[in-house]
Amino acid sequence: MTFNNTDIGEVELARHLRLGEVTCHCCGRGGMHVSWLRAWGRLRSDYGQPITVMSGFRCPAHNAEITATYGASRASLHMQGIAGDIAATDPWWFTDEALRVLFNAGFRGIGRDRRRSLLHGDVRAEPYCWTYRGLERSEDEHAMKIWELWRARHDG
Numbered sequence: 562m563t564f565n566n567t568d569i570g571e572v573e574l575a576r577h578l579r580l581g582e583v584t585c586h587c588c589g590r591g592g593m594h595v596s597w598l599r600a601w602g603r604l605r606s607d608y609g610q611p612i613t614v615m616s617g618f619r620c621p622a623h624n625a626e627i628t629a630t631y632g633a634s635r636a637s638l639h640m641q642g643i644a645g646d647i648a649a650t651d652p653w654w655f656t657d658e659a660l661r662v663l664f665n666a667g668f669r670g671i672g673r674d675r676r677r678s679l680l681h682g683d684v685r686a687e688p689y690c691w692t693y694r695g696l697e698r699s700e701d702e703h704a705m706k707i708w709e710l711w712r713a714r715h716d717g
């Protein structure tokens with residue numbers, strides 16, 4: 562039996578998620594941490610429609626490139642495989658309901674960029690939500706308020 566390396570991207574990491582969708586765009590390396598995959602599975606199932614992952618794992622070189630071009634974080638959680646950016650072309654992604662669905666799923670770091678129709682979701686320990694203004698990030702106070710309400714209802 563021969564192992565065809567080009568097929569490995571077809572491996573299912575989770576339901577509705579192939580390895581090739583979340584490996585590094587520059588080198589094809591990496592994968593996602595199981596904690597992110599669990600959150601992904603719940604999100605995908607609650608949303609109930611296909612979700613396009615724009616960026617999953619990033620190697621340090623690729624992340625540095627993105628940092629220079631798009632203002633990504635130097636210590637990006639993408640390098641640990643616990644962050645993914647999805648195409649948020651559906652306006653629903655910018656609603657409070659979407660935030661609750663993301664929190665329910667287990668996402669704790671949420672960055673929403675309306676201008677680029679992009680949503681970053683990671684499974685960091687300490688919750689933080691932000692928005693983008695050009696290359697600058699600023700705290701998403703509204704999303705943090707939704708988080709506090711969510712946490713109060715779910716008892717931490």
Ligand SMILES: [Zn+2]
Nearest residue numbers: 585587588620
């Ligand atoms: Zn790479």
Ligand SMILES: [Zn+2]
Nearest residue numbers: 644645646681
């Ligand atoms: Zn991201």
